[in-house]
Amino acid sequence: MNWKCLVALLIGCLILAVQAPGAEITPVSAADRTAVAEGDNAFAVALYGRLRSQSGNLFFSPVSISTALAMAYAGARGDTASEMAKTLHFTLPPEQLHPAMGAVLNDLNAAHGGYQLSVANALWAQRGYTFLDDFLTLLKNDYGAGLMQVDFRGATEAARLTINQWVEQKTQDKIKDLLAPGSLRPDTRLVLTNAIYFKGNWQTQFDKAQTKDEDFYLSQTKSTTAPLMHREGSFGYFDGGSFQVLEIPYKSNELSLIVLLPKERSGLSGLENSMTASNMQQWLKQVVPVPKVIVTIPKFKSTQEFELSSALRSLGMPQAFASNADFSGMTGKRDFAISAVIHKAFVDVNEEGTEAAAATAVTMRALAMRAGPPPPVFRADHPFIFLIRDNGSRSILFMGRMTDPTS
16 A cells, blocks of 8 residues: 555643634533643653653653644544544544634633743645645644645755744754754655744742852762752642652643652652542642741752653554554545654753643742641652643643752
């Protein structure tokens, strides 16, 4: 079978992406928005479970990956579509899913006070190649993805540089060279890109004068020296017995950094083993405001890059990558298969805030402490899991783990 290639590109970055082109958004129910968020979060935990086997730090944007694949799913049919829906935890029928995805993206791109958060999508097609009007209209209306024509066949390298330039622009130059030389071929016909950018300050910033170089325990017996930030104050907190959960809000309280910290220095693997979508949902529900928590957390910066084809196949959608893939909803013919899913993500956490997720303008006053038990101590001086969540939709925008803040 003479099938062409579809490359789906995912960029989970923490940088500024311009607002997606305006499009008519179909009215969407709260239940459909919730279904999208819960599905994205279930996919986030499942994908983390596949990626955790790699050593070292880990960071990705499940929303970015899910959005780019949802655009490909819009053209999938038959078993290809069924496998993708199950793997990506799409529980709504397509006629409800895509408008709901669009509504969630529209909310993320709305004007924000005190932080930058934006999502952009684009469709890069071989010049002169014909796509079905219904497919192009859906992607434009629900995902704000305009059609960009390039020449993969005759000017492959120029097309690669053009797409990389778009990515850099949408991510304030934080994601460079997403497409490496050779990642596109003359038989590439379509590239789907998504970029998500966030930059925000903490609701209450850490005092730089309190940041000190201290031991960060890589394991029970091995340590390195890393800059650890310190602050006491009111935080969202949950004690899960063998682990703690801390919520640090960004300005306006619309987004938060959530840290899941095993109490034992060598407890990360056990926490990861117990992390299911259901457990994660329950843990986050039990996070409540505590008047005073003594917090220590490292400054860290990390860039991660993945080719996700193998992980996605193992999660249950092999046919999308096979020669019998059915993406006939794109062109009317079964002439596409996904050839690569490339994802790159960047995060920078410091005293002022985070570049990679949200921020907002809400200040909280410290509550007076009454006599009672000592305040919880949350000392993240050993490996932990973290995520950046949109508190309105409850969607996990970014997720990862920090095993070594100096690497």
